[in-house]
Amino acid sequence: MSRIWTLARKDLLETRRDPLSALFIVVMPIVFTAFLGLMFGSGTDRLSVVVHDADRGEQSQRLVAALEGSAAVRVVPKSAAGLESWVADGRAAAGLLIPQGFSASVKDGRRAGLVVVSDQTSSGAQAIIAEIRAVAGGLVAADRAARVGVATAAKLKGEGDGKLDSEARQTEITATAQRLATQAMAQPAVTLRTVRAGAAAGQVPTGFTLSSPGMIVNFIMFSLMTAGMGVIMERRNGTLRRLMTTRMRRDELIAGKMAGMFVLTFFQQALLIGAGQFLFGVDYLNDPVALVLMMIALSLVASSLGLLLAALLSSEQALVAAVVIVSMSVSALSGAWFPLEIAGEGFRAVGHVLPTAWILDALRDIVTRGAGVGDVLSAFAVALAWATGLFGVAVARFRLA
Amino acid sequence: MSIVEVRGLSKRYDPPKGVLAVDDASFSIERGEIFSLLGPNGAGKSTTIAMLSCLLRPSHGDALVDSHSIIDDPQAVKSVIGVVPQEIAVYPDMTARENLVFWGRMYGLSGAELQTRVGEVLELVSLADRQKDRVDKFSGGMKRRLNVGVALLHRPSILYLDEPTVGIDPQSRRSILDGILALRDQGMTVLYTTHYMAEAQELSDRIGIIDHGRMIALGTHAELVRIVGQEARVDLTVDHMLEGMVERWKELPGVSSASVEDEHAELLVDDANAVLPRLFEEAAEGGSRITSVNVSEPNLELVFLHLTGRALRE
The missing domain is CATH 3.30.70.100 (Alpha-Beta Plaits)
Structure with a gap:
């Protein structure tokens, strides 16, 4: 066991001393994560809605404030002209125009109109419209409930001591009732927990949520080059054969090489997940145990694949070509560059032959909807089966010279 | 007293029609002597060393190294041999000391014994003052000395050197040959392969001439020369x-x-x-x-x- 670990540590030391390693293992993945994340979206889950408040009344300001507190939309205040251009340019999925007289209409109990400017084909616009309808409807409903309550009380009291006859008094009480109604409606009797279904239900992840797990898988595959190159170099300079003249056994040698690759890819994942969590705001820590399980799965697949490539190939040139082909194909088919949900059904099916597609799905489920251990077990099983098969072939084909 | 007994050793690659690299070789090496296998490239020298190092399994025959069978007890054989391969089989991006510590662990050394032995070997191969330098900064001769030093870490009973002077400058070659003679003077048994006649003649107590996998002559230099009268x-x-x-x-x-x-x-x-x-x-x-x-x-x-x-x- 100590010889296995000594060999693995030696491999890691050599990797650390290779100036190019840091570039490929850390720098490039982070740069690509940032680049693709920005390309795919802002990285926030909230949809931008441009708002122009032409009314500037009490009710319109309450509506804007309520939208600003929404978890679904992000309010961008603009002029009327700015509103149209933002929607036309696609910078916002929809715009809300609050016309003059909105507050008066609400106060008088008349129908209050709002104008939404949107691209009708955009699913984001539909979500914004639904959110505006819910927020505005809630505010108006609270207002009306308060007014009805006060009017009823006034009518009842009017038949008694007449203390509510004064208009000023009624206005004061109405305001209090509105506040109380709004508070009451903020604590609905029925709680509806919204769970984001993630990729599995057809929702396409955007921004860093998409790019960070994708680039982790992509660059872990790319790290096969570093790991496999070590074996090929050792075969060429004779150290593999020399190791076998010491007390090290063949199974220990292979285990040591595998352990070195596993630790390298696991450490790389930890770095990239840390960058995703703290630089890009991707919530990897929803379920740490599930996350670690997927990290183990990915490292097992990557290290056994690296061992296999090193076992089959003799030269550095052949390894570089193979790693480029394998890492790019696997990454593309697994959905590391673009979500498989936007691909055809056949492409998705082919992609899910690969363990990396399962791992990517699981990682995205963890970050988008807080998937737990139970949710990622099937991905772990697929990865384990692949890793076992790859490792078996690698051991059978492993050559010292 | 023999430390190596080789009996009917053969190796055929890719049997049954592959190359017969070593054909029924039999010889013995006495404790404390330098025994050279002399022959042209492809004669079967390296294959013989590989079998005696337990890197290759013989097709036929067996050999006892310090009374351990290369077939039945390879781990015991590995514990008594030190192998210096033809290549410089050390890690260039590690220092001389890091290399020796790593290889020492591979030979089963640890703790104070490992540190002591690393220090001794650094002195032996005259690299103590460069022990913290990375090997890729070394000259060819220094790398060769380190290559030999690695094989001495665990105090082997016999040292195998497989054409250690191929492709090096005359000064480094001289240094290695002198080092081998010094090791013999300290009681080390050496199995040396070469295709340089002069090296075999200078170093060896006995020489086995090998060609096309067959041992065609064996004896001291004087005995061999007498063959041609x-x-x-x-x-x-x-x-x-x-x-x-x-x-x-x-x-x-x-x-x-x-x-x-x-x-x-x-x-x-x-x-x-x-x-x-x-x-x-x-x-x-x-x-x-x-x-x-x-x-x-x-x-x-x-x-x-x-x-x-x-x-x-x-």
């Missing part, structure tokens, strides 16, 4: 080689063998002074002219030529 080797060059000239030379009295390559010929003769005029005459009669002549007294090269009909360097 008192014959001398004549190397000569002609301005153009006539057809049938070598055959006519072979028929001359006192010429036991002759071989030719382009305009160059090698002959084994019992009396060079007597034969040389006849060689000139034969050449002149055919219209050719001998442009250079060199006469060598009997040596291992001649032994090889005598036994195989080919020069060792071919």
Whole structure:
């Protein structure tokens, strides 16, 4: 066991001393994560809605404030002209125009109109419209409930001591009732927990949520080059054969090489997940145990694949070509560059032959909807089966010279 | 007392029709001696070493190394051998000390014993003052010394050196040869392979000449030279080689063998002074002219030529 670990540590030391390693293992993945994340979206889950408040009344300001507190939309205040251009340019999925007289209409109990400017084909616009309808409807409903309550009380009291006859008094009480109604409606009797279904239900992840797990898988595959190159170099300079003249056994040698690759890819994942969590705001820590399980799965697949490539190939040139082909194909088919949900059904099916597609799905489920251990077990099983098969072939084909 | 006993060792790659690299080799190595396997490239020297190092499983036969069978107890064999491969099999981006510590652990050393032994070996190979330098900054000779040092870490009973001087400068070669002689003086047994006759002649207590996988002669230098008797080797060059000239030379009295390559010929003769005029005459009669002549007294090269009909360097 100590010889296995000594060999693995030696491999890691050599990797650390290779100036190019840091570039490929850390720098490039982070740069690509940032680049693709920005390309795919802002990285926030909230949809931008441009708002122009032409009314500037009490009710319109309450509506804007309520939208600003929404978890679904992000309010961008603009002029009327700015509103149209933002929607036309696609910078916002929809715009809300609050016309003059909105507050008066609400106060008088008349129908209050709002104008939404949107691209009708955009699913984001539909979500914004639904959110505006819910927020505005809630505010108006609270207002009306308060007014009805006060009017009823006034009518009842009017038949008694007449203390509510004064208009000023009624206005004061109405305001209090509105506040109380709004508070009451903020604590609905029925709680509806919204769970984001993630990729599995057809929702396409955007921004860093998409790019960070994708680039982790992509660059872990790319790290096969570093790991496999070590074996090929050792075969060429004779150290593999020399190791076998010491007390090290063949199974220990292979285990040591595998352990070195596993630790390298696991450490790389930890770095990239840390960058995703703290630089890009991707919530990897929803379920740490599930996350670690997927990290183990990915490292097992990557290290056994690296061992296999090193076992089959003799030269550095052949390894570089193979790693480029394998890492790019696997990454593309697994959905590391673009979500498989936007691909055809056949492409998705082919992609899910690969363990990396399962791992990517699981990682995205963890970050988008807080998937737990139970949710990622099937991905772990697929990865384990692949890793076992790859490792078996690698051991059978492993050559010292 | 023998430390290595090789009995009927054979290795055929890709049986049944593959190359027979070693064919029924049998020899022994005495404790404390330098035993050289001398032969041209591809003769089977490295395959023999690989089998004795337990890197290759023999097709037939067995060998005992310090009483351990290479087939039945390879782990025990590995614990008593130190192998210096032909390549510089150390890690260039690690320091000399890091390399020795790593290899020491691979040989099963640890703790204070490992540190002590690393220090001793650094002194032995004269790298103590460069122990913290990375190996890729070393000269070729320093790398070669470290390559030897690695094999000495665990105090092996026998050291295998597989053509350790290939491709290095004369100064480094001299340093390695002196180091091997010094190790022998300290009681180390050495199995040395080479295709350089001079190295085998200088270093060895006994020499096994190997060709096409077969051990064709074995003995001390003096014993081997006696195989060719008192014959001398004549190397000569002609301005153009006539057809049938070598055959006519072979028929001359006192010429036991002759071989030719382009305009160059090698002959084994019992009396060079007597034969040389006849060689000139034969050449002149055919219209050719001998442009250079060199006469060598009997040596291992001649032994090889005598036994195989080919020069060792071919």
